[in-house]
Amino acid sequence: MSTLDIENVSKFYGTMAAVDQFSLNVRAGEMVALLGPSGCGKTTTLRMIAGFVAASRGDIKVSGRSIVDLPPHKRNMGIVFQNYALFPHLTAAANIGFGLEMRGIGRAEASRRVDEMLALVKLDGLADRLPRQLSGGQQQRVALARALAIRPDIVLLDEPLSNLDASLRSEVARDIRILQREHGFTTIMVTHDQDEAMAMGDRLVVMKDGRIQQTGDQEDLYERPETAFVASFIGRSNLIEGHVDGQRNFAFGGEQPLLLSSDRRSGPATMALRPERLALRAGREAGKLTGTVVVGVYLGAVVEHAVQIAPDKRIVVRQASEPGNRLCLPPGSEVSIDWDGSAERVFEAS
Amino acid sequence: MTLAAATPLPSDRREKGHLAAASALLTPATAVVAVMLVAPLLLLLRMSFNRFDPTKLMVEAATAENYTRFFGDAYYTDVMITTVVVALSSTAFCLLFGFPIAYRLARWQSRWKNAVMLLMVLPLFVSSTVRSIGWMVLFSHGGVINLAATSLGLGTMTLMQTTTGVIIGIISINLPYMILTLQSVVEGIDENLEQAAESLGAAPARAFWRIVWPMALPGTMIAAVLCFILAMNAFATPVLIGGPRFHMMAPLLYWEFTANNNWPFASALALILMTTTLVMTVLANKLILGRQARA
Known part of the structure; x- marks a missing residue:
């Protein structure tokens, strides 16, 4: 050939x-x-x-x-x-x-x-x-x-x-x-x-x-x-648009800016997070992001939550379901979202 | 329908109801065809066996003399041969000129396409009589073509009152029908098929003859039959361009019917013309499409 x-x-x-x-x-x-x-x-x-x-x-x-x-x-x-x-x-x-x-x-x-x-x-x-x-x-x-x-x-x-x-x-x-x-x-x-x-x-x-x-x-x-584009086209990604300031802060319209896991150039940027790489916990303590559950859906193998993280921004969190564990949180629950630094992709706006 | 909806019927009975409704809807059309087409044809057939008398005109009879007169007289059979030759050759030329144009048009992707299609249809708005008179202006002795030919030193070009002139006139009238029919035929053939053939190693001409042509053949036959029938029955063009000494079937029939008042013979001529057209059409279909089916 x-x-x-x-x-x-x-x-x-x-x-x-x-x-x-x-x-x-x-x-x-x-x-x-x-x-x-x-x-x-x-x-x-x-x-x-x-x-x-x-x-x-x-x-x-x-x-x-x-x-x-x-x-x-x-x-x-x-x-x-x-x-x-x-x-x-x-x-x-x-x-x-x-x-x-x-x-x-x-x-x-x-x-x-x-x-x-x-x-x-x-x-x-x-x-x-x-x-x-x-x-x-x-x-x-x-x-x-x-x-x-x-x-x-x-x-x-x-x-x-x-x-x-x-x-x-x-x-x-x-x-x-x-x-x-x-x-x-x-x-x-x-x-x-x-x-x-x-x-x-x-x-x-x-x-x-x-x-x-x-x-x-x-x-x-x-x-x-x-x-x-690739992040959203291949598989699913939560795209969060925002702005990187001089430090590691990523302002996206939420209560407080996100702390990035590595240094980025200042300027407008888009962050991509895979829904299945995010961890959801009830309460507002430890986590990079906090938000309110809009809806939780039990899909058998996975549970998906839509979480409001800013007045105009929702992201999806997908977790493996565990038998007997009530993972599906009611709407209005306060939650925190965390992720490993490697799951975080930041694209500087071109 | 309302009955079927009101009382639940077994499906086969409901189907019968639909069939009955369908036949009921077909009745008016069938009646129109029977009254307007079949009845006059039967009448024509009956008349063709009557006898003509110069003083009493049509006399009731059961004689085949109108038919024997036609087939026994070389004058009439020659008229039929001229008609068939003109119809066949004009159809052949329409096909020759029409197919490339239709193919180009069908494969053309341009915003001008609709405008060009309109141009193609435009001649159909002008009656064949008017168009034949246009040709007369071109063909006649002091006409455009002769003036051009003599001034270029080509001698005189006689097209007026010639078979060639009549064929040219008929081609000009039938070509739009040919192109329009063929264009939709070619458009029905997926362009991917040609590309597939080319990707498999067929040069464009070969792809055309192996793939497009056999697929276009049935539709092309329809277009050709349409042109052939139109040419067989041409009236204005042979009369106006052909002149008094050029004879085709339709003008001959008209002459017998009106000038000679010989209705029985005119009826026989009409039936002979119709049968010839029909038989040739069926034969061509059988020959060409039948051969393709075996291939």
């Missing part, structure tokens, strides 16, 4: 940058997920790799060779489209064999490889079905087999799970992941769903407004987010 190097790629529509200075090096056999809200540029990036959109600037290399000047049909990319884009007038086998036919591979060899692909995606026996005679999950597997049949340099998956029933998603995600690991195809996947990205990617690239916010593995993004 091949490596993929994207170097400073930008795409402008007029003066608007849909993708701005995107750089990413993908190792052979690696699966990278591009993650972000709609309009963040992830799909445009994928389409630039595929060749459907011309990059305004920058270079894209497959195993060191630049491909930006190649038309899509010479790029050897295996693409699974969001809506699968199966050819409705061709059978599953003909769909899978289409790329082989275009490459002029002989009938016998092609049919052997189609069978191999059908077996790989566990669709043996459905070779002669038309796409409309297949279920959504089966269609998706045909699309995957069609993309893999050409032995592509890079596999591109566009929102691979979004058209599937919720009940199928985790199963399909796992199947794709196992297939990808076993055969080691270098893969780029695009998704707006963080669970999907977390479950499938070796590394994740979080994008917003055409720019990369952060690149890293699941733990990097969750434990060490570099921007407030």
Whole structure:
């Protein structure tokens, strides 16, 4: 399998940058997920790799060779489209064999490889079905087999799970992941769903407004987010906006400023706190923050409290439930909230 | 409906109620079709077996002489052949010119698209008679095309009273129908399919012929049949551009009906024209779509 190097790629529509200075090096056999809200540029990036959109600037290399000047049909990319884009007038086998036919591979060899692909995606026996005679999950597997049949340099998956029933998603995600690991195809996947990205990617690239916010593995993004956006987009975070003064004080509109666990530059800043890294205690004694319970909800495995910490600021605290222990506090209870210094992320406003 | 709602009925009986309501709603439309279309056609069929008498005009009879007259006289069969040739070639050219335009339009993403679509529809607001007269201005002896041709030293270009002229006139009238129909056909084909084909190694032209064309074929047949029927029954264009010595079926029929008052023969002509159009349409569909289904 091949490596993929994207170097400073930008795409402008007029003066608007849909993708701005995107750089990413993908190792052979690696699966990278591009993650972000709609309009963040992830799909445009994928389409630039595929060749459907011309990059305004920058270079894209497959195993060191630049491909930006190649038309899509010479790029050897295996693409699974969001809506699968199966050819409705061709059978599953003909769909899978289409790329082989275009490459002029002989009938016998092609049919052997189609069978191999059908077996790989566990669709043996459905070779002669038309796409409309297949279920959504089966269609998706045909699309995957069609993309893999050409032995592509890079596999591109566009929102691979979004058209599937919720009940199928985790199963399909796992199947794709196992297939990808076993055969080691270098893969780029695009998704707006963080669970999907977390479950499938070796590394994740979080994008917003055409720019990369952060690149890293699941733990990097969750434990060490570099921007407030990443902190809130990956998992849940309580974002508290405020101001750092010369000392370690963080003023956010509460009764008294918070004492930060490390020195920060003075100026406006946003603090991010994961709900499950916070400890809640009844009473107003020890704790970095004090507040009043707005509502407590028992959710089985966890108990969540919404706590008013300032006239216009509520945060959520999530704790593991313990049997027999009344953790759910009534509204109006005075509480204190504490956390370990490592759980605290402060982002200086840019 | 109100009854069904008031008294709870078993579901199959309720379904029957719905069916009854549906057939009741269809009755007026069926009646209109029967009275306005089927009855006149039957009348036409009956008339085509009557005899024509110069003094008594239509005489009740049961004779096939109108049909034998048509098929026995080379003059009439030649008119039919001209009509079919003009209709087929104008349809072929409409398809040739129309498909690329329709394809571009369908795949075009621009704020001007609606304006261009309007331009495409605009000719339909002008009657075919007026448009044929426009062509006459271009084609006639002192007309624009001839003046241009002679001043460029190309000699005279005769299009007035020629088959080519008539075909050009019919193309100009039918092309908007072709483009509008094909445009919606192409828009119904997911653009991702072409991109999928390209990503699998098909050059754009190959992706078109392997994917877009077979998917567009049924809709294209409909567009072609529409143009063919319009051309088979063209009246104003052959009369105005073709002139007195150029004959197609619709003007011939009109002539027999009004000038000669020969209703029986005109009825036979009408039925022959209709049957020919119908048979050719069905045959083309069977041949082209049938072959595709086997492929």
